[in-house]
Amino acid sequence: xxxxxxxxxxxxxxxxxxxxxxxxxxxxxxxxxxxxxxxxxxxxxxxxxxxxxxxxxxxxxxxxxxxxxxxxxxxxxxxxxxxxxxxxxxxxxxxxxxxxxxxxxxx
Amino acid sequence: xxxxxxxxxxxxxxxxxxxxxxxxxxxxxxxxxxxxxxxxxxxxxxxxxxxxxxxxxxxxxxxxxxxxxxxxxxxxxxxxxxxxxxxxxxxxxxxxxxxxxxxxxxx
DNA sequence: ATAATATATATAAATATTTATATAATTATA
DNA sequence: TATAATTATATAAATATTTATATATATTAT
Numbered sequence: 001x002x003x004x005x006x007x008x009x010x011x012x013x014x015x016x017x018x019x020x021x022x023x024x025x026x027x028x029x030x031x032x033x034x035x036x037x038x039x040x041x042x043x044x045x046x047x048x049x050x051x052x053x054x055x056x057x058x059x060x061x062x063x064x065x066x067x068x069x070x071x072x073x074x075x076x077x078x079x080x081x082x083x084x085x086x087x088x089x090x091x092x093x094x095x096x097x098x099x100x101x102x103x104x105x106x107x
Numbered sequence: 108x109x110x111x112x113x114x115x116x117x118x119x120x121x122x123x124x125x126x127x128x129x130x131x132x133x134x135x136x137x138x139x140x141x142x143x144x145x146x147x148x149x150x151x152x153x154x155x156x157x158x159x160x161x162x163x164x165x166x167x168x169x170x171x172x173x174x175x176x177x178x179x180x181x182x183x184x185x186x187x188x189x190x191x192x193x194x195x196x197x198x199x200x201x202x203x204x205x206x207x208x209x210x211x212x213x214x
Numbered sequence: 215a216t217a218a219t220a221t222a223t224a225t226a227a228a229t230a231t232t233t234a235t236a237t238a239a240t241t242a243t244a
Numbered sequence: 245t246a247t248a249a250t251t252a253t254a255t256a257a258a259t260a261t262t263t264a265t266a267t268a269t270a271t272t273a274t
Binding site for chain 3: 034035049066071
Binding site for chain 2: 007013017022026077079091
């Protein structure tokens with residue numbers, strides 16, 4: 001596997017590996033939203049919202065456009081949703097166990 | 108979106124958001140391997156390999172079985188590979204730009 | 215020009231992750 | 245039992261992430 005891609009994939013997975021950023025992606029599924037509306041919808045402060053948005057933007061997951069005083073964010077990589085669906089399927093298949101077992105079973 | 112799933116998805120994405128752990132998943136695509144072989148294949152120390160394996164195991168991504176003194180790890184959630192494919196496709200589609208642009212474009 | 219609104223960013227504190235080193239635990243064998 | 249081989253884990257240091265607070269920047273309206 002290409003080292004370049006490996007790093008990029010890890011970055012992308014890491015940035016999506018945060019509940020707030022998953023919620024942000026979800027909130028943008030129907031289309032672009034301005035920062036304030038995302039913050040309101042998610043019950044976050046303006047600042048933390050902006051910081052998470054930046055984390056996603058600088059890695060190419062979101063794009064932003066200015067419209068007057070507002071900035072509208074939108075999804076740049078719709079594959080995010082496919083990934084979340086994969087995980088949902090995986091969860092379903094894996095079972096409704098509360099916690100994965102962590103034993104090694106003596107032989 | 109279910110809060111329970113949200114947390115689980117974030118955890119899974121986060122744990123896969125590390126180059127070494129992606130490599131580990133790759134190394135297991137053809138089948139189970141013992142810790143020592145994974146470490147050798149990836150050029151890692153025994154300890155750090157074991158630590159990454161544990162991170163993946165306790166979150167249900169890998170399972171382990173003991174065979175004599177060795178422990179064989181294998182993939183518990185093959186969806187991981189689908190996710191990596193998604194990212195590969197996303198990368199391809201997104202373009203071969205070195206770095207995503209991070210400007211907001213004044214209006 | 216000033217004020218108001220919306221967003222971004224600098225900074226620092228708290229927390230989490232990563233890695234290395236040393237050691238413990240497990241299994242097989244002499 | 246003692247030793248070797250394999251894997252796991254405790255610990256600590258280095259680094260990174262997350263969040264809050266305060267402040268800066270950009271835009272519009274007065």
